[in-house]
Amino acid sequence: MRLQRACLQDIADDLTHKRGYDVVIDFASGLPTQDHIHTVVKPGTLVIYSDIDPVVVEFAKEILKGAPDTYIFQSDARHPETLLSNPQVLELLQGRRDVALVLWGLSSFLNDAELNTTMQAVYNWSGPRATMVFNAQGTDINTNDPAVMQVMALYERMGVKLHARTLSQHHDLVRPWRADEQGFVSLLNWHGCDSTVMTPEDLQMMGSAGGGYGAYLVK
Ligand SMILES: C[S@@+](CC[C@H](N)C(=O)[O-])C[C@H]1O[C@@H](n2cnc3c(N)ncnc32)[C@H](O)[C@@H]1O
Helix, strand or coil, X not given: CHHHHHHHHHHHHHHHHHCCCCEEEEEXXXXXXXXXXXXXXXXXXXXXXXXXXXXXXXXXXXXXXXXXXXXXXXXXXXXXXHHHCXXXXXXXXXXCCCCEEEECCCHHHCCHHHHHHHHHHHHHHCCCCCEEEEEEECXXXXXXXXXXXXXXXXXXXXXXXXXXXXXXXXXXXCCCXXXXXXXXXXXXXXXXXXXXXXXXXXXXXXXXXXXXXXXXXXX
16 A cells, blocks of 8 residues: 555656646545645646545545645546536636546456446546556455455455456556556556565565556557
8 A cells, every 4th residue: 555655656746747737636536645646746736636435535625624726526436427527626627638637546446347437438538638547456466365365355344345357457448548658567666666665475465566557548
């Protein structure tokens, strides 16, 4: 989880300082603590967070009090059009659709149909220069590792089935998006990330990619 968040900071920097996006829309944000996107972006960037969990959203509103140009909405990423057509979001966007979109740390929570429908809906909504930063979460994870089995069973008891996939399955499910020239990069090789946060035991559990791959998806 720490590696996943560390990559998010690098992504926020890259999207706004290097790639020039002035809007970042993040799906399934979790808590926007001091290691999240709004703390790293170029000043003046509009950051729209969202999460399905009303408790996360309430805590997030507290955390974000006074944070400039940063908002959070309760929304289900499986129906991105709900967030993207919210009147308050439309007012904030002022017609901008060539924006940065982030779906990081969610793919394991969605089944194949849900993941592909989400990717297609965001593709159809966004402009030709939009980019989608995607985390192929859990790719190559060792599902026979007792610690992984324990985590999956814990989520299952909360009514959440976690999905472990191969990289090639993820390639198919993100269509019609395609990875840019960098392709899918292992989280351990994600630039700017401190991969030493992973112990040998973590690697045994999370697999050789450190728990997944990330990619800048383009049209
Ligand atoms: C593993 S956290 C990822 C948080 C953050 N994106 C990161 O990478 O650090 C997963 C988050 O996804 C949210 N979530 C799960 N299913 C969701 C859905 N269908 N739509 C939106 N959020 C969802 C959970 O409430 C949780 O906050």
